[in-house]
Structures are given as C-alpha cells and as structure tokens.
Amino acid sequence: MVRQLAYHEIHEIFARFQAVEPEPKGELDHVNAFTLLVAVALSAQATDAGVNKATRALFAAVDTPQKMLALGEEGLTEHIRTIGLYRQKARNVIRLSQILVDSYGGEVPSSRAALQSLPGVGRKTANVVLSMWFHHPAQAVDTHVFRVGNRTGIAPGRDVEQVERAIEDHVPAPFQKHAHHWLILHGRYICVARKPKCGICPIRDLCLYEEKTL
Template sequence: MKKADIFEFYRRLAEANPDPETELAYGNPYQLLVAVTCSAQSTDVGVNKATKALFEEVKTPAQMVALGLEGLKNHIKTIGLYNNKAKNVIALSEILVRDHGGEVPADRDALEALPGVGRKTANVVMNTAFGAETFAVDTHIFRLGNRTGIAPGKTVIAVEKALEKSTPKPFRVGAHHWLILHGRYICKARTPECWRCPVADLCRFKPKTPAPKIKSAKVQTE
C-alpha cells in the first residue's frame, strides 16, 4: 500500500473511533498485565468475566501472591489453559514484588523476562499502559496486515517491523487498537465485511466481499 493510502487508511479509522481502547477490563498496569497474560487463546469477553471478581479483590502483585495459586485458579478456571496461566501469573507477581518494587516495569525487555510474557503481551502493556509506540501483532493484525497490504509479512515479527516502518507519526500509539478492532469486527477471518468497510477502496484484498442478499418474505396465500 502506498504511503499516502496508509495515511488515509489510519485517518479514516481514527475518524470513526478517535479514542480506541483495549476491550480487556483493568484498573491499573498490573491488572492489565494479568489480563493480557490470561487472554492467550481466550476471548476478551471470557477473560473479563473471569477477572471481574478477581480484580475487585486483587489490585497489586503482593495481593496476588497472598491470594495464592489455588485461589487464583478458582477465579480464572473458566478460561482456557487456566492452570498454566495461573502458575505464570503467580510467578510473575513474585518477581514484580521481589525485583521491581511491586510495579510493572515500563520496559519491553524487562516485561519479556517475566514468566508467561511474550513479545505480544509486552507490546500490549507498553502501548496501553505506558503509551509507547509498539505494535502487538495478534492473529487479527497479522491477517489485516497481509490482506490489506498495509504491512505484509510472512511472520509476526515481519508484520510488526512493517507496521513500525509504515505507520505515520499521528497514528502510532493508537494503531494497534484500530487494527485489532477493525480485524475483529469488520475485516473478519472467514468473511470480511467489505461492503461496510470504511477503507475498502484503499485495501488490496480482491475480490471484495459483497453485501449479503436480503431474503424476500414469501407472500402467503390462502
């Protein structure tokens, strides 16, 4: 996609949603870190349901350590891979208390050193909690980058690097959220809803998906 088209792509998404936000519910950077760690292979809706009561009780790493592994499992047992996620959350909480004064570090390398925290999770936390210009590439953004032509790449890292290179300055902080929301609700995996997409004319995807046909009601006769 050409530089001018990329700018217009983001401009339209920003116009439609000036203040994009994550759909994960959280109250502080630590709770965000926990939520994102729990979100792997789970929906944001499912994570929010599991963490609602948890986050009313636990707001700091020290409180999570005090809750303990079994206590945490009871809260998040409705989400996938909860056993492993619970172990990671307790372990990273212990490290935050021991090495970081109970605070979430605003540093990607330090975040990636925590149990259960990969590059994508670190990028989300850096962007959402600290306003860093990072690009967390999940399945939605990977698909969108390649399908639209805004950031093509054969690997997640390649798409991330392409986004870093091509995303214009005014849109760098919000880009992650605009792209993931667009991929989640309009540029869907199986059937992209091109007929209602605000950037369809800029997108390189062909053929564009037409609007679904409205079935006409049959006239009943006696």
C-alpha cells in the same frame, strides 16, 4: 505475499478509522499496571469478553502482586477456570507476581527485557503493556493485526516482527499511537478471520484482499 500499500493509501485508511473511532481504547478491563499485565497475559487465545467476565470479580479483590500471592494458585485457578489455557496461566501469574514482589518492589517494570523475562510474558504482551501503560512506541502484533496487516496490504509480513516493522515504517506518524487498536477493532468487527464482512467495510476500495482472492 500481498504487496505493500502506498503511504497515501495507508494515510487515507487510518483517517477513516479515526473518523469512526477518534480515541480507540483497549477492551480489556484493568485498574492499574499490574491488572493490565495480568489481563493481557490471560487473554492469550481467549476473547476479551471472556477475560473481562473472569477478571471482574478477581480485580475487585486482587489488584497487587502481594494480594495475588495471598490468593494463591488454587484460588486464582477458580477465578479463571472459564478461560482457555487456565492452568498454565494461573501458574504463570503466581510466579510472575512472586518475581514482581522479589525483584521489582511490587511494581510492573517498564523495560521490554524485564517484562519479557516474566513467565507467560512474550513479545506481544510486553508490547501491549509498553504502549498502553508506559506510552512507548511499541507495535503489538497479535492474530488480528497480523491478519489485517497481511490481508489489506497495510503491513504485510511472513512473521510478527516483519509486520511490526511494516507498521512502524508505513503507518504515518500521527496514526502510530492508535494504529494497534484501530487494526484490532477492524479485525474484530469487520475483517474477521472466517468470513470478512467486506460488504460493510469502510476501506474496501483501498484493500488488496478481494483483488488477491478473486
């Protein structure tokens, strides 16, 4: 496993991320907590661009669990057919909407346990909603964060929870809030999975990737 970078190195890395993008936002379109939850649930193994294309028309008409139930599973399936895993996702979103109406007054719950009890909502999706909407200090570790954390030495770990903890323990407090989005953006546009663009990487001199592979 890659070694853990030192505190001052990680501080410098995030200072550079901040200089490039001072207020990083998620790139999943949404208009409220419910549509955020649905968009994140739909984004599993899919690109944000693909999800946004499908939810643009959907969220214009459907922005509450009640309206989602009125649309129905078949109607929802038509909207999201272009997204991977669409059958399971349609079924989960309809079941989830029913639970929100039945048990949470049509609102999105703000506790991790309640969120993760919803069908199709696991640790990662719950963390995104908790941090993005409810401003809780939760670190969502997805494929990008996991890859970048391990490659660079910012947050190495064998599994998601180890990487989560490494971020909590080693990313300086002032950068915690936006760490998730900075790591996502870095992973999406520079530290890409297949062929990382080290030639244009702003943190190349601090990263452990080439040291490890060469």
